[in-house]
Amino acid sequence: MNIVILGAVFGDEGKGAIAHYLSTNYDWIVRYNGGANAGHTLYRDGVKYVHNLLPSFDWRSPRPKAYLASNMVIDLDKLYSEIVELSKINSTFPSRVYVDLDAFVVEEKHIEADKNKNKHIGSTNRGIGPAYEDKIGRRGKRVRDFDLTKLKELGVNFTTVLEQRLNFIGSDILFEGAQGVLLDINHGTYPYVSSSDSTLAGIYASGFGFIKIDKVYGIAKVYSTRVGEGPFPTELFGDEAEELRKIGKEYGATTGRPRRVGWLDLPALEYVIHKTGITDLVFTKFDIVQGQEIKICTNYQNKITSGQDLFNPGNLTYSNLKWNDCNIESIKEFIDLIERRLNTKISIISHGINKEDIKILK
Ligand code: IMP
Ligand code: MG
Numbered sequence: 001m002n003i004v005i006l007g008a009v010f011g012d013e014g015k016g017a018i019a020h021y022l023s024t025n026y027d028w029i030v031r032y033n034g035g036a037n038a039g040h041t042l043y044r045d046g047v048k049y050v051h052n053l054l055p056s057f058d059w060r061s062p063r064p065k066a067y068l069a070s071n072m073v074i075d076l077d078k079l080y081s082e083i084v085e086l087s088k089i090n091s092t093f094p095s096r097v098y099v100d101l102d103a104f105v106v107e108e109k110h111i112e113a114d115k116n117k118n119k120h121i122g123s124t125n126r127g128i129g130p131a132y133e134d135k136i137g138r139r140g141k142r143v144r145d146f147d148l149t150k151l152k153e154l155g156v157n158f159t160t161v162l163e164q165r166l167n168f169i170g171s172d173i174l175f176e177g178a179q180g181v182l183l184d185i186n187h188g189t190y191p192y193v194s195s196s197d198s199t200l201a202g203i204y205a206s207g208f209g210f211i212k213i214d215k216v217y218g219i220a221k222v223y224s225t226r227v228g229e230g231p232f233p234t235e236l237f238g239d240e241a242e243e244l245r246k247i248g249k250e251y252g253a254t255t256g257r258p259r260r261v262g263w264l265d266l267p268a269l270e271y272v273i274h275k276t277g278i279t280d281l282v283f284t285k286f287d288i289v290q291g292q293e294i295k296i297c298t299n300y301q302n303k304i305t306s307g308q309d310l311f312n313p314g315n316l317t318y319s320n321l322k323w324n325d326c327n328i329e330s331i332k333e334f335i336d337l338i339e340r341r342l343n344t345k346i347s348i349i350s351h352g353i354n355k356e357d358i359k360i361l362k
Contacts, residue, residue, distance in 0.1 A: 001214045002173045007180030007198060008218035008272045010226040012252075012259065014284035014350060015219045016040025016056040019176045021358050024061035027171035031055045031066075031178060033202035034194060035073040035106055035131070037124040038178035039253025043353045049086070050253045052126075053079050055176050059093040064174075068099045069161070069206035071197060073131040075106040076146060083154055095155035100206070101144040102160060106131040121192055122228025124254050132185075132195040161207040168211060175203050175213075181272040188307045192230025199276045217347065218278035220269060221285045222334070223294065225259040227252050231310040234297045235262040248288045263295045263318065266341050271304045273344055280362075281344050283334075286326045286351035293322045296334075298341060326351035328361070335361075 003026075005019045020042040023029050031038075036052040043049070044060060053074060057064040068074060083094050110127030118129050134140040148158055161168065177198050182188045184198040197205055200213065223244060226232045236244060241261050244250070250259040272278065301314025319337065323330040326349075335346050350358040 003215040011180040013219040019056040023064045026174040029055035029057040032069040033196040034178035037126040070100040070102040071205040104140040129195040280347035282348040
């Protein structure tokens with residue numbers, strides 16, 4: 001089976017933890033967009049890891065291999081340091097990392113340009129926008145144009161999708177999206193977006209058109225967050241925001257910046273589901289708001305058929321909800337409300353950082 005793990009909102013939905021949990025049932029975990037702007041937080045044996053470039057694969061299982069696909073932009077120095085740092089804990093995993101020779105490379109000049117040009121967007125300053133600019137402007141350089149000796153000495157493999165074609169055809173693949181659909185260059189809240197394809201487009205752009213996708217999981221938190229500038233219709237401010245930020249530990253995994261916080265936004269989520277073909281929803285962080293009354297935005301006054309419509313939603317309608325613990329019976333009202341309103345099933349929930357806190361419902 002081949003599945004996609006997609007950020008259904010503004011990124012930071014908990015994709016990393018879900019991909020990591022599921023990864024032991026797959027042969028390949030493929031990152032297909034963005035670069036070191038991502039911060040995928042995951043826990044192994046109670047220890048916290050943040051992967052910026054590496055896919056969220058669980059190396060404790062012999063099965064999954066990691067693939068960095070060609071629609072990514074890769075900072076090779078950062079990849080080297082990320083692998084060196086992690087290989088202090090497990091020295092064998094680098095030989096299970098495969099990098100596409102055709103991915104474009106983030107260079108120092110891109111990081112400098114990001115700092116100067118993209119402050120108003122709230123960029124992570126990882127050089128992403130400028131690297132994609134050079135790629136599209138036909139000035140870019142690919143992984144194959146660089147000296148890869150250091151990475152090869154660590155055991156990292158360099159290849160192409162077609163070289164691995166038969167391996168991929170005979171395998172189960174988990175495609176791990178980065179950022180979220182509302183940060184997608186085409187379908188997000190432009191210009192307050194990242195510069196890559198968070199939707200399935202990034203999979204096809206990476207050359208996986210011959211792979212049939214069976215399921216698309218859209219990941220969302222039971223509340224919302226956004227890092228950087230741009231529209232956020234359900235945003236909270238003041239003490240209420242501060243409290244949610246604190247209990248949810250909502251600080252950027254890549255930049256440490258405080259995340260903007262707000263309520264779950266179903267009209268925006270419906271837009272994303274329709275736009276990307278999400279078949280299954282995953283909700284995370286039920287534990288953070290247990291015991292407190294929360295709100296869920298069920299409707300906008302205005303119609304939403306484009307990411308641009310988030311700039312002008314009109315009045316918002318909310319429902320109030322509360323659960324006192326994270327048992328399935330206690331959160332049933334939430335599940336019913338979402339499934340009815342969005343006409344999409346919730347297949348997985350999570351309410352904590354441990355493996356046991358992730359539950360497969362359907
Ligand atoms: P860039 O991708 O660094 O150019 O940043 C563009 C916008 O996307 C900024 O608002 C960032 O905060 C946001 N962004 C980029 N990557 C992520 C991510 O992985 N999670 C959340 N926000 C992100
Ligand atoms: Mg993140």
